Amino acid sequence: MQDSRTTRDNAVQSVDRAISILQVLARHGTASVTDIAGELGLHKSTAFRLLATLDARGLVEQNAERGRYQLGYGVVQLAAGVTKTGDLSLVGLPLCRELAETVRETVNVAVRDGRWVVSVDQVIGAAAVTTVNWVGQRSPVHATSAGKVFLAHMPPDQLDAVLAEDLERFTPHTVVDPIVLRKQLELVRDRGFASTSEEHEMGLAAIAAPIRSIDGSVIAAVTVSGPTFRVNEDTIPNLAKHVIATADEISQRHGHPKLG
Numbered sequence: 001m002q003d004s005r006t007t008r009d010n011a012v013q014s015v016d017r018a019i020s021i022l023q024v025l026a027r028h029g030t031a032s033v034t035d036i037a038g039e040l041g042l043h044k045s046t047a048f049r050l051l052a053t054l055d056a057r058g059l060v061e062q063n064a065e066r067g068r069y070q071l072g073y074g075v076v077q078l079a080a081g082v083t084k085t086g087d088l089s090l091v092g093l094p095l096c097r098e099l100a101e102t103v104r105e106t107v108n109v110a111v112r113d114g115r116w117v118v119s120v121d122q123v124i125g126a127a128a129v130t131t132v133n134w135v136g137q138r139s140p141v142h143a144t145s146a147g148k149v150f151l152a153h154m155p156p157d158q159l160d161a162v163l164a165e166d167l168e169r170f171t172p173h174t175v176v177d178p179i180v181l182r183k184q185l186e187l188v189r190d191r192g193f194a195s196t197s198e199e200h201e202m203g204l205a206a207i208a209a210p211i212r213s214i215d216g217s218v219i220a221a222v223t224v225s226g227p228t229f230r231v232n233e234d235t236i237p238n239l240a241k242h243v244i245a246t247a248d249e250i251s252q253r254h255g256h257p258k259l260g
Helices: 002-028 033-040 044-056 073-103 145-152 156-163 178-191 236-253
Strands: 060-062 068-071 106-113 116-123 138-140 194-197 204-212 218-227
Touching: 002 033, 002 044, 002 060, 002 068, 033 044, 044 060, 073 106, 073 116, 073 218, 073 236, 106 145, 116 145, 138 145, 145 178, 145 194, 145 204, 145 218, 156 178, 204 236, 218 236
Parallel strands: none
Antiparallel strands: 060 068, 106 116, 106 218, 116 138, 194 204, 204 218
């Protein structure tokens, strides 16, 4: 137990030191191994080892002046992840407000986080019977409409990995049979939206459509959710048209070509 704890502590310490190195380079622009080791109170060998790892991952690079390091392009790529999320909110929120006003139900924008989906924006519709804030909450991919959008557009090997796990049943209506779920995902791809009814929570139904990036990959989903007495087989076709139209508009503003 002690050895395992020591290994974890050493790993955390290495991460902490690596972050400090990035901060030193951000402050000075360039620095040598000696400079970095001296500023952080590290042995040169430790600083060199951490720099080598950061260099291999593209987070630092050696500049033209031999022996000096600077931040690498990998840092820019990481920062771009934050920018993408901000851009998604900036572009999508006004359109989601319009959608919520039109359908009078709660509208969310969700992104995928591994086996989960996370809501990053929410607009409460006028007819909503609840004001639950879903922003920041994680929901399972297999039991939500947004999650099924992501599953339907996953590379086959990733989808196989998800469906190979024991899928949790949240209600009597949660689909946990991989064969049945695959058939549902085929339908999602064919009609351009996903829907669920009481699969994650009793009394709640939802519809989701994909938001795509310039290369066509699915980066988020727009969802409309509400009680099953308002979101059901009779109303889903009309609601889906609005959800798809909003998702398409957000996609186009992110550079995805407009079809037709």
